[in-house]
Amino acid sequence: MGICDSCHSGCCRSFAVPISGADIHQFTHQQNLNFWDFACRWEDAEGLISRNLAPHFFFADDPETPFVICLKHIPSASFPGTTKCRFLMECLPDEEYPKGLGRCGIYQERPQTCRCFPAKLNDSNELAILYDIPSNGRDGEPAYDLCSRQWTASDLNPNETIQSLIIARYEMTFFSKIAMIWNQTPGEWNHFPEFIDRIYSNRIISEPRQNTPSQSTTVAENAEPFNKAA
Ligand code: SF4
Ligand code: SF4
Known part of the structure; x- marks a missing residue:
């Protein structure tokens, strides 16, 4: 049995989970979810959510506040008065599992x-480092209790872990470029999904042929029509 199998998923309750434009595109196009049903913006003045990886976005309605785009939280049924990731499914507590079970x-x-939790890349991007997990992820509420023990290397597949970390790093680096474009002229929050969709729906282009009109070849060019319209 894996370490998470008997857990109520305190990690999916405690943390604001940053998502990238690629995650957003995946949810809206492959799962047919509405952006407003799964995404939110979390204030992050101290950089505790971005952790130097997820980009900060600014918006016209609150131009001084840096935000990180994250998964939305909703109220928990198992732990009234607390919140959880909107995708976390809760099995109510019973004798065997007093905090219930959580499933993504x-x-x-x-x-x-x-996919990367609880690991991060080392400085050379070659090894995964396991975080030292605290016993509780927030304020001591039992809902936010974390892993029952520290993780060890044998809990994870070494290749999948590194590959997930590399993809996460790549996508957040690309998303940071997108943030730089957006933040040049911050738009309204309600225009954000359309902007992201334009960028991520145009990540594949054809090689230019002779005598054909030239296509956009950079993300900045793809964003331009939106910026002009905004
Ligand atoms: S998407 Fe799944 S794994 Fe991630 S926080 Fe939500 S419930 Fe947990
Ligand atoms: S809190 Fe730890 S053990 Fe529980 S689901 Fe999250 S990662 Fe797994």
Whole structure:
């Protein structure tokens, strides 16, 4: 039995989970989810959510506040008064599992941030480092209790872990480029999904042929029509 199998998923309750534009595109195009049903913006003035990886976005309605785009939280049924990731499915507490059980409702399609937990890349991007997990992820509430023991290397597949970390790093680096473009002229929050969709729906281009009109070849060019319209 894996370490998570008997857990109420305190990680999916405690943390704001940053998502990338690629995650957003995956949810909206492959799962047919509405952006407003799964995404939100979390204030991150101290950089505790971005952790120097997820980009900060600014918006016209609150131009001084840096935000990280994250998975939405909703109220928990198992732990009234607390919140959880909107994709976390809860099995109510019983004698065997006094905190209940938690299961990810989109496990196969979960964001890269979730796939990487609880590891990060070392400085040379060659090894995965396991985080030292605290006993509680927030304020001591039992809902936010974390792993029952520290993770060890044998809990994870070494190749899949490194590959997930590399993809997560790549996508957040690309998303940071997108943030730089957006933040040049921050638009309204309600225009954000359309902007992201334009960028991520145009990640594949054809090699230019002679005597044909030239296509956009950079993400900045793809964003330009939106910026002009905004
Ligand atoms: S998407 Fe799944 S794994 Fe990620 S926080 Fe939500 S429930 Fe947990
Ligand atoms: S809190 Fe730890 S053991 Fe529980 S689901 Fe999350 S990662 Fe797994």
